[in-house]
Amino acid sequence: MRLYEYEGKRLFARYRLPVPRNVVVDGTSLHQLRNVVYPVVIKAQTFVGSRGKAGLVQFARDENEARDRVCSVLGTVYSGHKIDRVLIEEKVRIKKELYLAILVDRLAHRIVVMSSRYGGVDIEEVGHNQPDAIFKYYFSPGSIMHAYAARNIASEIGLEGPFLAPGAGAISDLYRLFIELDCKLSEINPLVLTADGRLMALDAKVDLDEDAMFRHPELAAMGIVARHEVGELSERERFAKKAGFPYVDLDGDIGVFPGGAGFGIAAIDLIEHYGGKPANFMDSGGAPTQDKLRAMLGLLMDNPRVRVIFGARFGGISRCDDWAKAVVQYVIENRPTKPMIMRMAGNMEEEGRKIIEKAKSEHGDLFRKIRVYAYDTPIEEVIKETVRVAREQGRPETSGDNNR
């Protein structure tokens, strides 16, 4: 998960990596602009790339100018990301811009330090035009970066004389940060030599491994909590995170209530393939509890965008009977009015079917809009049906018994 630049720089500072003097300002802390030495750079905190081109990086010579610029940015929305904070930094005079990044090479399954004498620009472009200008240094998983390796890298990107030791130190520190904080990426672009002889990380791009957050309470203590890989969670997504199941808002009208993440992805595709629009991605995880299943269903039902729910359960580690029980209980307790088109197959399919049928016979009216297909109906047919029902929802509701 991507960190904001100011979060990355706080981590850098913890690892002794030099960053410009800075303060972070949000709507409630504009008074901090008084405590800044001008001129400054004002950087909107957002995950959008190319902030410079988007006008999200500005300069200010004094407090008034800074206040104007900050106010013009706070609260605005770029590419779907709302800007809540700006980073105010001393403006340094740059003598030289370098590039430094550490990442997991997913092809080689190793850790690679990428560095270049050419920083401050799009590194992929550099790599494309001048492959030699990017120096790659590989590390086996589990290995430390010895001091000499850091010196080799520093030397290769032109850090020499009095800059060799601090340069190598910064490379080592970034590597320690990368390893100790379970990063997928830690990038400094640009790493600069300033006109007054300092080495400094002017930007900070850090991607953490969400799956390793459990062992980093120090990050939570800094306010670094779960989010999307790139972007904040929506309200519904935060609810799901808390309840313990993966959920992502999409912009359609078909609520997707599948079993299994992989099929959840497939279901979204299939819905679009047959002309529908999914309202969400969701995954119950392995063997969800009844409570969790009902919370999942509730989240969809309560979403005003959702007009129909597509459900599927292939009973593997998660059993059909448990799933059926949860559906039935939710319906009886909450009396939902949105149609549900579902398929249930696999382990305990028969038991599940009996639970549904019993409920239908006892609470016929509640289950009027609920159809549950079985093993012998291909999943594509169920989805086509769902898309059709979603379209119908636009029209006046037809009467009649939809039970099979």
Added chain:
Amino acid sequence: MRLYEYEGKRLFARYRLPVPRNVVVDGTSLHQLRNVVYPVVIKAQTFVGSRGKAGLVQFARDENEARDRVCSVLGTVYSGHKIDRVLIEEKVRIKKELYLAILVDRLAHRIVVMSSRYGGVDIEEVGHNQPDAIFKYYFSPGSIMHAYAARNIASEIGLEGPFLAPGAGAISDLYRLFIELDCKLSEINPLVLTADGRLMALDAKVDLDEDAMFRHPELAAMGIVARHEVGELSERERFAKKAGFPYVDLDGDIGVFPGGAGFGIAAIDLIEHYGGKPANFMDSGGAPTQDKLRAMLGLLMDNPRVRVIFGARFGGISRCDDWAKAVVQYVIENRPTKPMIMRMAGNMEEEGRKIIEKAKSEHGDLFRKIRVYAYDTPIEEVIKETVRVAREQGRPETSGDNNR
């Protein structure tokens, strides 16, 4: 360098290894015996092995008994080691005694964890009588101990059920201590299960690598400072340590002032071989300064045991002329009366010779008892001469010019 048990246990406690509740008492802190829960074990702090057999481990049921026992031990000398401190520990009821040690295997050049179900006894004897009773687990240098490896070891020595996790934890902790503090040995004998269900290190034997002490200011802060591998330094040895040259007191009357540690060792042998008794071991190290050379010479001259000084310099990294200069200056400034029999060969031999000869011609009387042999006199002859002179020193001094 060997640590006292109480020092080892303080390190254990830092690494969360469970040790009995304890206090350390010296002559000035007997009042602490009031703050102890009796009965207790009283253990004299010394490097002597088999303290039990030597009567250096005692028990006390109450404060009076403890005071008597402590006073009877403090200040006494065993095998040349004076006892300045005792460790007072809760007396635990032992259910099971195990053995655990981590050491550098100097044959395999690896780290080995040795463990046994049989603790509290001489482990070499166990190894001799029942080789299978000792379980050896090897680690490559630089590798960490994964949790599973600690469990494998714990399981092998019978730590199971509720003791498996704490046992594996203790093994991991001891390994971390071993690695992080640059140990040559860290041994717990016995590691015990107590009758009340605790796992506990009853003894602590830790050998540190003196050559790595520079990176452990935390040890110096605990009062763990340079000493012999086994034993405290004498006053002269402390002086030498401070002045920066290796020096060990021996009990003869021939002061040894060699160049090079290896030849220092050889010189001691040769002196004994030809019937003399060396008063010390000493080494100038590579390229000693003039000040250091004069400090070395002074240490020998000021030692009342020393009756004659044997000197040798094979000029390699250390030059003969520097050496000669230091000798001459020392003699002129300090007007020593003890004879010096020396040999000087190697780099800058000729220049050195000229310095000595010039001094002799200018200060003839001061150099009356100083002979300096050259390349063409085998070192054995010089040593024989030294031994002869040492014997003579017992008799009334003969007159006459000893210069060559």
Added chain:
Amino acid sequence: MAIIIDRHTQTIVQGITGTNAALHVKFMLDYGTRVVAGVTPGKAGQEVAGVPVYDTVRDCLKQHPDATVSSIWVPPRSAMDAILEAIDAGIKSIIVITERIPMHDMLFARHVAGQKNVMIIGGNTPGVISPGRSLVGMLPRIAFQPGRIGTVARSGAVTYYVANSLNLAGFGESTSVGLGGDPILGTNFEDVLRLFEQDPETDAVVMAGEIGGVYEELAAPFIKEMGKPVIAYITGKAAPQGKRLGHAGAIIEGNMGTAAGKIVALEQNGALIAPVLGDIPVLLKRALGSVH
């Protein structure tokens, strides 16, 4: 002899006393899998469905020296250690059910396994099944039937749906391998394709990929060399960027990991692309021609 596991394969289960593991040990035994021992540290001496529990894999192998496969059901924080323990003790194939293993942990485990020539499958794999012979993992037996199609997928549920669509069309599986939903996998598509290519009991392969990572792309060149038809079904065409979809590995990061990119790479190298599940048996029939 099927790929990876067979009727005679002796397996152990790490984390055997956990609820899920214990349930599926019973299912595996019912299926005929030779689960000979289990490990939960501190619980040596217990039994799970009649299978003895030991404190360490090392102890397992002392008593059951012919066990070669382990499945791992421990929590993510212990997964790397469990894998390393199995490797160190001499296990040759490790099937990692645990999901969301920290990426650095899995990289290290892979690295050690590579040095020792040990196969890791997963993390977050539903397991491996050779229908009618052996099952290691949590795959529902009901979804599979013996046959001559090899299947390999990142997702468990997709594995079932693929088998479901094969079986409805009269096909069965030689072996079905779940690679797992985690971003770093021990075994990837190419590894399994190579096994199927060599397997005399497999006529064709269905590979089901999804967004995220580059394992599908990495396999593409080998597909070109294969003598057996490969049907590819790739999900996530409608997925948003920068958001994980359930599987830790299912995420489009910048330009990497899009369904479109994978489909192009596979199609260019001769894989037949199935846009929806129902197309898989159709393409298979076409590819196998008169054989079926």
Added chain:
Amino acid sequence: MAIIIDRHTQTIVQGITGTNAALHVKFMLDYGTRVVAGVTPGKAGQEVAGVPVYDTVRDCLKQHPDATVSSIWVPPRSAMDAILEAIDAGIKSIIVITERIPMHDMLFARHVAGQKNVMIIGGNTPGVISPGRSLVGMLPRIAFQPGRIGTVARSGAVTYYVANSLNLAGFGESTSVGLGGDPILGTNFEDVLRLFEQDPETDAVVMAGEIGGVYEELAAPFIKEMGKPVIAYITGKAAPQGKRLGHAGAIIEGNMGTAAGKIVALEQNGALIAPVLGDIPVLLKRALGSVH
């Protein structure tokens, strides 16, 4: 071609700008040793006695790709890193002058060197000399003269005294190797004995050991196999227990490392024991018989 170094060997010097290193670079050049480059991080572009200085070994080897030997003169705290740097850059023999290297550091450096098949000599070695041909280290040239006796010793000064006693008796050295005074050594007696056994320019070997460690004992079995006579001179017979005598490695620990133990092990395996330095040429003459 002498063992380890030869007239044509190109060497580099790590820590070249230090006082001692700079002095001995001059001595080495005077002796004819091909010192082609040096390293001191941050001092690239300088020169020492005409030898160019680089920031890294890697940079050295870019400019001087034929350098195969490095001598290391850095402080103990940097020694491991310097050794690893040399190994990583492709140096094949590393002569470690630095003394009192932390034991764990040296163990690790040895371990890595072993994996990469790199020879480490030292730490705390005075170096290696093939008289009249090449000298790497700080050995005083005056002590050595060309000949057909190989010598190997832990101590520098003892190396000189051994050569001194050989030369006074008319012998000379094919190569003299200082193993070093540190407790963990990169190369031990057996390694060098094997080289001398193969070396057509060596007729007999003098090995000088001292108290501490087990390297002398480890070499004993090989001496039995050797076709060339081995004279052993072991010092520390009069040394006290538990006290280091100058060399970090020169210490009797419990029963380990006594001179008596070493002498017994060597004598039992056919080495001729020289009680004092002067006995060495006497024993050599006896062993080589009519040859000299």
